[in-house]
Amino acid sequence: MIKGIYIHIPFCKKKCNYCAFCSFEQFKYKEQYVKSLLNEIKHFYKKEQVKTLYFGGGTPYLLNVNDFEKILSCFNLSNDTETTLELNPNDINQEKLKTLKSLGFNRLSIGVQSFCNETLKIIGRNHSKKDIYTAIEKIKNCNYKNISIDLMYGLPNQTIEAFEADLKKALALDIEHISLYGLKIEQGTYFYKNPPKNLPNLDLQAKMYENALTLLKEKFIHYEFSNFAKKQEFISSHNCLYWNNENYYGFGLSAAGYIDNKRYNNTCNLKKYFNNPLEKNYTILTKEQMIEEEVFLGLRLIKGLDFSKINKKFNIDIEQYYKKEFDKFLSLNLLKKTKKGIQLTKKGVLVSNEVLCEFIKI
Numbered sequence: 001m002i003k004g005i006y007i008h009i010p011f012c013k014k015k016c017n018y019c020a021f022c023s024f025e026q027f028k029y030k031e032q033y034v035k036s037l038l039n040e041i042k043h044f045y046k047k048e049q050v051k052t053l054y055f056g057g058g059t060p061y062l063l064n065v066n067d068f069e070k071i072l073s074c075f076n077l078s079n080d081t082e083t084t085l086e087l088n089p090n091d092i093n094q095e096k097l098k099t100l101k102s103l104g105f106n107r108l109s110i111g112v113q114s115f116c117n118e119t120l121k122i123i124g125r126n127h128s129k130k131d132i133y134t135a136i137e138k139i140k141n142c143n144y145k146n147i148s149i150d151l152m153y154g155l156p157n158q159t160i161e162a163f164e165a166d167l168k169k170a171l172a173l174d175i176e177h178i179s180l181y182g183l184k185i186e187q188g189t190y191f192y193k194n195p196p197k198n199l200p201n202l203d204l205q206a207k208m209y210e211n212a213l214t215l216l217k218e219k220f221i222h223y224e225f226s227n228f229a230k231k232q233e234f235i236s237s238h239n240c241l242y243w244n245n246e247n248y249y250g251f252g253l254s255a256a257g258y259i260d261n262k263r264y265n266n267t268c269n270l271k272k273y274f275n276n277p278l279e280k281n282y283t284i285l286t287k288e289q290m291i292e293e294e295v296f297l298g299l300r301l302i303k304g305l306d307f308s309k310i311n312k313k314f315n316i317d318i319e320q321y322y323k324k325e326f327d328k329f330l331s332l333n334l335l336k337k338t339k340k341g342i343q344l345t346k347k348g349v350l351v352s353n354e355v356l357c358e359f360i361k362i
Contacts, residue, residue, distance in 0.1 A: 004052035004241040008252030009060035017124035020186035022254035023058040036277040041074045049076045052238035054084045061087035082237045089135035090127035097142045107146040115169045148177035154205040156196040163208045176234040243297045261285045304343025
């Protein structure tokens with residue numbers, strides 16, 4: 001059963017210095033892109049009613065209302081479908097927001113990253129601290145009830161105190177969801193070719209993350225490594241599809257999807273996508289690979305793994321299957337047992353990359 005849909009819109013006014021996503025500033029191709037996207041959707045989508053619809057990018061908000069109407073008309077959505085749109089603080093127009101809400105958007109994800117103007121400039125963001133407050137005010141005036149922001153840590157010149165100040169400003173916004181991301185300098189980014197100076201070391205980044213957990217725990221549910229929701233109802237249902245290893249469509253340039261035991265990726269080449277938006281690169285997963293993904297993704301959730309659920313799904317004894325790995329990390333206090341299975345400890349979350357990679361056997 002397909003439960004969600006991801007749609008990638010690659011257009012941006014300006015590509016950020018850390019961004020490794022498939023995005024660019026070539027708006028002249030927008031009309032052709034939407035046409036190809038609609039062709040792809042109409043070919044593969046089977047009119048299933050889905051629980052989540054997520055527009056990511058790039059900056060999908062930059063499409064016009066008519067584009068959104070065309071895309072949304074393809075789908076069988078209900079009043080309960082979580083429909084998310086990514087946007088930036090400096091892009092927001094209140095009348096457009098009202099119209100998008102009337103079309104069915106009920107969750108907004110805003111790329112804030114920092115409240116420090118100097119830091120925003122260094123990382124290549126196109127907005128200011130003032131834009132953030134203006135944007136949140138406009139969104140609330142449109143009566144959106146599920147607002148999420150992204151914040152980054154480990155940024156150039158960023159101190160523990162500066163990141164704590166960002167967190168406190170975020171809390172003062174009285175929003176429903178916060179996502180935290182540590183800076184990773186990836187190949188193909190501006191920062192990869194032009195390494196920034198004065199980056200916090202790994203120990204300092206870990207301290208920033210630990211302090212965030214302390215600051216946010218009183219008002220937010222920490223449900224995944226990077227994600228915090230004010231109440232259960234504000235947990236990102238779409239992202240939980242990924243971590244629960246459930247089926248979803250991915251449409252658009254560079255989009256990925258997962259259907260039954262097949263994962264697929266679309267091309268990152270715009271010309272190729274225009275020539276054939278139906279072409280996909282499929283990977284058929286073995287049972288062993290599906291088990292690995294179930295564990296690898298599930299351990300990202302703070303609640304951890306439910307052994308009975310995994311055993312029933314794959315007809316195995318997961319405790320025996322990963323006995324060596326479980327025993328090792330339990331003894332190191334990186335994992336701990338729960339009533340239903342096992343989860344990472346706070347210490348384990350801080351070194352999660354090292355822990356999770358050992359559950360990949362193939």
